[in-house]
Amino acid sequence: MASPSVSPPRPWLAGRLQLPGDKSLGHRLILLAALKTGSLVLRGLPASHDLQASLRLVQALGVRVDAQPGRIELHSPGWRGLRAPDSPIDCANSGTTARLGLGLLAGLGLPAVLDGDPSLRARPMERVCLPLRSMGARITGGPGLPLRLEGGALHAIHYTLPVASAQLKSAILLAGLFAQGETRVTELHPSRDHTERLLDLESVSTDAPGRCLCVTRANLDTLCARLPEEIEVPGDPSSACFMVAAALGLPDSLLEIRGLLLNPGRAAALDWLRERGARMMSQIQEERLGEPVGDLIVSYTPRLKDARIGGALVPQLIDEIPALSALAMLRAEELFVEDAAELRVKESDRIAEIARVCQAFGARVEQWPAGFHLVPPPRPRAATLECGPDHRNAMMAQLIALGADGPCELRGRDVAAVSFPAFEFVLGSLLRRHPAPWQTPAP
Incomplete structure (x- = not known):
């Protein structure tokens, strides 16, 4: 499989999109x-x-x-x-x-x-x-x-x-x-x-x-x-979280996501980011089968408060932790995750896989049975790694590569099709200062 790469400077994201259904x-x-x-x-x-x-x-x-x-x-x-x-x-x-x-x-x-x-x-x-x-x-x-x-x-x-x-x-x-x-x-x-x-x-x-x-x-x-x-079917907020993470992690980014599912139980990651100071605005436009649907605008935010996830918050955003880990890597901000033993029995041992991917980009990661402490480098270093087998971690790796200090080779990234087949296409369509660090013919 061809594995594309490109050198810095970092790209940014800009545009308006409607994501695949939840x-x-x-x-x-x-x-x-x-x-x-x-x-x-x-x-x-x-x-x-x-x-x-x-x-x-x-x-x-x-x-x-x-x-x-x-x-x-x-x-x-x-x-x-x-x-x-x-x-x-x-x-x-x-x-x-x-x-x-x-x-x-x-x-x-x-x-x-x-x-x-x-x-x-x-x-x-x-x-x-x-x-x-x-x-x-x-x-x-x-x-x-x-x-x-x-x-x-x-x-x-x-x-x-x-x-x-x-x-x-x-x-x-x-x-x-x-x-x-x-x-x-x-x-x-x-x-x-x-x-x-x-x-x-x-x-x-x-x-x-x-x-x-x-x-x-x-x-x-x-x-x-x-x-x-x-x-x-309204747009998937878990998929949106990867786009939000990229926008908040890459300076000068501005995105508008339309027709998004805004169920309060699925907004925990967005609420957590708002509490940290992220510039985001959402507006409910309608209700479908009891579900609120609307639009979200997100723009790069220079300063965010410390990142810690634990307690009752974990089950509400457990699928978004890979995207939030990518955000921490892009911003060079530490991330603490606790009370998340369920991550060990997801599609992979997601704690171990998050650690493996982030370490390949130069991070220090301390693991324990129910969580981890991520300490990113000042900028992700160029990396060669296998993205699979976990689809969310594969998307996480591609986001981190956007901020890398050199060419990256990401193998097996097509596993993202498990949940978001159009991930590369959608992300690539929003990138400014092309190409992305993996762009060549589709794998």
């Missing part, structure tokens, strides 16, 4: 479309490897899928007409497909086998299987994939999440759509709330701490009636 919403809409009789058109979603895994799952259940660039049409016989898959469902590298798929399949009572690539097989699934088994689901295998579901009727449970996990919460809520009785899920710390917004769930008051969500079969009927025939 993947978290995309996964959920694909799975929920399988429950509604008839067609649903999703516009704006990227052709990411992760979303392809969710499309394979619903296809295996009997949903017809017509996927074209920027447009996916799903036609379902409705949840009563779905069938058991003929062969194991390949979730590839998508933990969202696997975990939400477990909840959906358990609720439907369909026998199935879920499998994935070696990376996904190594990721924990027992935390999802435990509550589903307590609802009556028969699941064998574990602690990771492959897992076999053998059908069976479900009953409601009252469950308190042991960790802040939107995937775990969503799996139980999806299963609860089909269970006898009222399923209650209590979360002590907030996590992404897309599933409950799509299901139009409201929290209920209890004497216990935390937020309690209730779901019954009535919510399934409400969902099927509520889903429109066509949805323009």
Whole structure:
């Protein structure tokens, strides 16, 4: 693979863009479309490897899928007409497909086998299987994939999440759509709330701490009636965070991002940057399926306050930590991350991979089981490194290379297609003083 490079001076970013649709919403809409009789058109979603895994799952259940660039049409016989898959469902590298798929399949009572690539097989699934088994689901295998579901009727449970996990919460809520009785899920710390917004769930008051969500079969009927025939999926804030990091890390940058998902639970990274003094302005323009959508303007900010991430903030911006690490490298500012043991069991050991990539560019990184301390050099040094296997860390490496003091060779950067296939193109279209440190023919 050709691996381009260019010498300084540093580029900057300028322009207006609309990012591909949010993947978290995309996964959920694909799975929920399988429950509604008839067609649903999703516009704006990227052709990411992760979303392809969710499309394979619903296809295996009997949903017809017509996927074209920027447009996916799903036609379902409705949840009563779905069938058991003929062969194991390949979730590839998508933990969202696997975990939400477990909840959906358990609720439907369909026998199935879920499998994935070696990376996904190594990721924990027992935390999802435990509550589903307590609802009556028969699941064998574990602690990771492959897992076999053998059908069976479900009953409601009252469950308190042991960790802040939107995937775990969503799996139980999806299963609860089909269970006898009222399923209650209590979360002590907030996590992404897309599933409950799509299901139009409201929290209920209890004497216990935390937020309690209730779901019954009535919510399934409400969902099927509520889903429109066509949805323009708003832009992905996790993808936007990489562009924001580049703009805040490269002097003279100014970006406007339109049609962006501005869900408060997904704005933690932006809020954290604002608290540090970043020049950003967002404005909600409309609401789609209970989700706020609007525009964001960000400009380079000369001074930011000290960077520390920990506590309840971590689960709200855990996917953005690679982008925020790139920002620290571009600005030569230290970054402390604590209480983030979950990073160890992402698509890779993300703490170790962040350390490896940043060290290749000259940083000092101290690791511990649940976090790290990043001490960047005055300017990232020219580096030759393998970007994979983690898609977010591959994008992080490309951002850091923008500020490097010499040519960089970044191999395997095409792994970014797992979540953001157009990453290089979008970033390159915004760069001024071309070329970027990796630009040559596409890998």
